[in-house]
Amino acid sequence: MSSRDSKSKDVAHLALLISLALIFSYVEAIIPFNPGIPGVKLGVANIVTVITLYMFGNRDALIVSIIRVLIAGLLFNGVFGACYAMAGAAVSLTGMVLLRKTGLFSPVGVSMAGGVLHNLGQLLVAAALIEDMKIFFYFPVLMFSGIIAGIAVGTGSVLILARLKKSVLIK
């Protein structure tokens, strides 16, 4: 395969993954779920991040999550929300890449750590923005919600990955 072909293929699969992640973000944005505590959410779009990380590697997972956060931010949350979500995504992805590298964790464990780190990243940015440590009151709730959301996302990813590996569409 020439390098031009592989480049087009690269662009095509990245575009596909980003679109898929955006649809998940959109579905989550239109579901009226209000737990009364900011930051508590499932983060279904992260299924795409986890699957990309496992199937296509670190670089692609980074590209998909940065572009997804930027576009979803502009579409649904505004620029302010996007900067804020970017911090969570960056911390979360860094943690997931490192944990996956150890080879000790399943996608469920990796995603669970990702969920918790995502919430911690946002909490730290929020604390820095308002220069007030009172916001750490949310720490326990965000910790548990990160664990639960991360396990749910990881479980979904594991099930999808198992099916994708059998699929002829890949490779």
Added chain:
Amino acid sequence: MLTKYLTKADIVLFIILMILGGVSSAYFSFSGNSGQTVVIESDKKPYATYSLSEDKRVVVTSKNGTNTVVIEDGKVYVTDSSCKNQVCVKHTAISRSGESIVCLPNKLVVSIEGKEGDGPDVVSG
């Protein structure tokens, strides 16, 4: 079904995270008694302090935007905000010391303070 995917490290990590969450929530629930005062900070500076037992409606205006804070029946909540995400408006009402409602875009922090044994316990009813 899922158990065949899980590794030992997953379970160890799960336990560590649950313990961290448990310890921190225990820490906050012991320190959180019914509070006495409502402290409002706007744009990183103290804005005003009110008694939690006195019903009040406060409009906080800063260069970042406007929020309406309501104190009612020993609870505090935000009814109105000029910000886009409305996280503070959707937030549940707060009443215990240490709790807070934050509006990040408008840099508003509404929190409840009151030390332990600081005056009689407020019995709701």
